[in-house]
Amino acid sequence: MELIRSNSTTHKNTAEAINQVTSKLHTEPALLLFFTSTIHKFEEVTALFHEQYPNSRVVGLTTTGEIGPFGFLENGLAAMSFSKEIGRISTVLMEDISKYPIFSRNDLVTAAKNTGINLNSQSLEKEGLAIVFPNGLIAAEEKMLSIVNSIFTNEGFPVFGGTAGDDAKFIETYVSVNGKISSNGGVVIFMKPSVDFFMLKENIFTSTGKSMKITKVDIEQRIVYELDGKKATTVYANLLGVKESQLDQYFMTNPIGRRFNDEIFIASPFQILPNGAIQFYCQVFQDAIVEILEPKNPFETLQQTLQTFTSQFVQLEGVLACNCILRKSQFQSQCLFPDLNRELEKLPNLGGFCSYGEQFNKSLVNQTLVLLGFGKKR
Amino acid sequence: MLKKFFKQNDMQSNIIIEEIKSLTTAEKASMIDGLLDLIALLKVSNEKNAKGDSVFIERITEVKGTLEGERESLIASSENIQRIINEAEYIHSITSTVEEQGKNNIQLVTEGNENMDKLDAQMNYVKQVFTNFEKSITEVQQETNEIITITKIIEGIADQTNLLALNASIEAARAGEHGQGFAVVAAEVRKLAEQSKKALVDINKKVDEIVDKVSFLSADIAGKSKEINHTQAMTRYTSEFFEKIAASEKELFTSMLGIKLATDKTMAEIITFRQELEANIRSSEQSTKRIDELYTFSQDKFFISTDMTSYISQMNYLVEAFKNDKL
Numbered sequence: 161m162e163l164i165r166s167n168s169t170t171h172k173n174t175a176e177a178i179n180q181v182t183s184k185l186h187t188e189p190a191l192l193l194f195f196t197s198t199i200h201k202f203e204e205v206t207a208l209f210h211e212q213y214p215n216s217r218v219v220g221l222t223t224t225g226e227i228g229p230f231g232f233l234e235n236g237l238a239a240m241s242f243s244k245e246i247g248r249i250s251t252v253l254m255e256d257i258s259k260y261p262i263f264s265r266n267d268l269v270t271a272a273k274n275t276g277i278n279l280n281s282q283s284l285e286k287e288g289l290a291i292v293f294p295n296g297l298i299a300a301e302e303k304m305l306s307i308v309n310s311i312f313t314n315e316g317f318p319v320f321g322g323t324a325g326d327d328a329k330f331i332e333t334y335v336s337v338n339g340k341i342s343s344n345g346g347v348v349i350f351m352k353p354s355v356d357f358f359m360l361k362e363n364i365f366t367s368t369g370k371s372m373k374i375t376k377v378d379i380e381q382r383i384v385y386e387l388d389g390k391k392a393t394t395v396y397a398n399l400l401g402v403k404e405s406q407l408d409q410y411f412m413t414n415p416i417g418r419r420f421n422d423e424i425f426i427a428s429p430f431q432i433l434p435n436g437a438i439q440f441y442c443q444v445f446q447d448a449i450v451e452i453l454e455p456k457n458p459f460e461t462l463q464q465t466l467q468t469f470t471s472q473f474v475q476l477e478g479v480l481a482c483n484c485i486l487r488k489s490q491f492q493s494q495c496l497f498p499d500l501n502r503e504l505e506k507l508p509n510l511g512g513f514c515s516y517g518e519q520f521n522k523s524l525v526n527q528t529l530v531l532l533g534f535g536k537k538r
Numbered sequence: 539m540l541k542k543f544f545k546q547n548d549m550q551s552n553i554i555i556e557e558i559k560s561l562t563t564a565e566k567a568s569m570i571d572g573l574l575d576l577i578a579l580l581k582v583s584n585e586k587n588a589k590g591d592s593v594f595i596e597r598i599t600e601v602k603g604t605l606e607g608e609r610e611s612l613i614a615s616s617e618n619i620q621r622i623i624n625e626a627e628y629i630h631s632i633t634s635t636v637e638e639q640g641k642n643n644i645q646l647v648t649e650g651n652e653n654m655d656k657l658d659a660q661m662n663y664v665k666q667v668f669t670n671f672e673k674s675i676t677e678v679q680q681e682t683n684e685i686i687t688i689t690k691i692i693e694g695i696a697d698q699t700n701l702l703a704l705n706a707s708i709e710a711a712r713a714g715e716h717g718q719g720f721a722v723v724a725a726e727v728r729k730l731a732e733q734s735k736k737a738l739v740d741i742n743k744k745v746d747e748i749v750d751k752v753s754f755l756s757a758d759i760a761g762k763s764k765e766i767n768h769t770q771a772m773t774r775y776t777s778e779f780f781e782k783i784a785a786s787e788k789e790l791f792t793s794m795l796g797i798k799l800a801t802d803k804t805m806a807e808i809i810t811f812r813q814e815l816e817a818n819i820r821s822s823e824q825s826t827k828r829i830d831e832l833y834t835f836s837q838d839k840f841f842i843s844t845d846m847t848s849y850i851s852q853m854n855y856l857v858e859a860f861k862n863d864k865l
Contacts, residue, residue, distance in 0.1 A: 259855040260865065261848075306848035315838065379588070379847050420595070420840070421602075421833035443844055446585055447592035449599070522841040 162186075163246050163355065164478025164534060166511035168228020168238035174200045177237045178208045189213065189241035191249050191349065193480070194220040195227070195513035197235045198327045202334045203341060205237070210339035216241075217251045219347050221293045221335040224325030224485045225514030231501025232488070232514070235327075240480065240511035246534065247288075247353035250275045253337040254307070255345045258300035261307040268348060269311050275350040277317075284317040289357060291480070291532070292321035294346035296333040296516035299382060301524040302443055304346045309522055319522065320359050320532045322482025322515030328489075333516070356537035358472045361520045362465040362529040364487065365417065365426060365453035370399045372416075374448045382440045383433065391436040396429075399452055408432050412486050412493075415527050416450040426453065428486050428526035441517055441526045458491060459499050465529070466503055475536040478509030483529045488514040507533075573857045581850050588843040595836050602829045609822040612815060619812045626805045633798040640791035647784040654777040661770045668763045675756045682749050689738050689745070696734040703728035 167184040171177040177200065185192065192213050196205045202222055209218050226238035242249070250271040254264035272279060277287045290308055294301045301323055308319060324333035335347045372395055376386035387395035397404040400414055408431070417424035427450070428441045444450070470476060481504075491497055504510060518528045561569065706724035710717030859865045 260852065262852050262856075302844050303848040303852060306845040309841075309845065374592075379585070380851050418840075419599070420837040421830055423837075443847065445588045445592060445840070445843065447589040447596075449592065449596050522844075 170236040185241035191242040194239040206336040221324040223513035227512035231504035257304040258298040288352040289318040291349040296323040321519035323517035480532040481512035651780040699731035
């Protein structure tokens, strides 16, 4: 009995696509995840999946590229099913995560407890995990994470996830739980798995050694006005050695990173505002020293990542992956998909999507690939 | 009741709603103002806190950089010291070998000297043998001379016998027929006398040969004795050299022992220094570990700041909703 199954399709007809995808999934799973392009109407996809799996927890979201058993796909539909043997599962749809995620706190506490998670445990990493799918474009990931993490007395509960996308239209994203749709909420899935799990975050960037200090910032709006006491775009462009007018062309290849010891948390610039300020995909802080990054070889890095990831397991049942939209654009521009897919398809029962942000434990990061594997660890 | 709510965080929603409903407009306005002021203060404090965190990380990054630089320098010093220790150990092994070799050399020189003494004694014995031999030769020479004297006497007798035999022959001839028998005897005597003389010539010749050979032998022994004396002198001279070599080896041995002791002392000091250095490296590693803990701590604080920002933002929305009486 396979604990996890995954499938994907690029069939344009929604009903046919769902038929194709579900043909290889469990007939009555404990949890079904679907990741759909906006070429399919989200309401229709949600309804059809909910109809087909009335006794399962069905969670779905819009994406900006899907990941299936054969790697990256475009304008497609990918899904994963988790059998009942995977363990205990509960789901919560947090409404309005940009303003009132606090209202869902009690639901989160109840759901986590119902899943058998001890909120006061001293070793939370052994209690289970939360998979989160916040909506994108509402700058709400940190708020959602803050409330999810707030239900635990101690630090260290594993949280994994990706932000919903909309095929880079940047208009509106959707998530759904058991047929209920939200464009301003976020999904939380609590799992107390019967098997081991392992999470990994891949960084394909390294520091250029050039650093700047954030001297004027609006943390909540994720806007940096000044770096090193001067206009943000001027300093960023000067350090990169490019024209200020061309700076946004380098955002994809040269994001910034905040270093904690040897770990770099990537913050990707989203857009340049008319006053020369730069808006980011995640929060950045006053007086923080940030380094300008440059890409490593993505193919070699992925090979190393997958080696590290798979070596954790003696038996790997399935893998959930969230890959940043900016990485996807980079891979597309460098025509890397065939090579990367050859590596990704080696992972069993792979599913996931390209995201507008990645959640890894307490942090929202950008330009990252996060992997979550289930199975028997070494 | 509101106090109780804030104190115990008790979600007695209905009571709170009742309390809120019973507030006058002025009370509600002042509550909202108070909440907004507090949120503003919280925001400022959180920003200050985040700013402090940034400075904190900046400083620990600097400290870590310095510490890593020092650690690298300590490791480089430790490696250099290891090289010095290796060299010192090499010197130590060389001095040990030389010291051992010195001991062997002194032993060999002593044995050599002893052998020289034995050789000298042996030569003295040979010399004595030669002296005795020379004495014997002198005696042989004297006895040979005596033989020569005797042969001369015999030669005189043979000559007289010959003369007597000649006279007897003459007398026999005078006696005529009666003297014929005597003449034969006289002739025979004469023949014997001549034969005796001839034999004496042979004896003399042999004696001369013996005298020559003995003289040669005597001269040879004298020469050999001189050579032995010369060899003996050389042996003594060599023996003196052996003694000088032995003294020099002893001096070398003492010096080597000094070098070995000095090297050992230096090595012990270097090893102590290296141990201190390693303790410093371990201490530096401990400091790096503590710095890493500080990084983890600052990372946690960073997440707390992120959470605080999220909470403050949500509080703002809630107060705004409270103010407007709608979410």
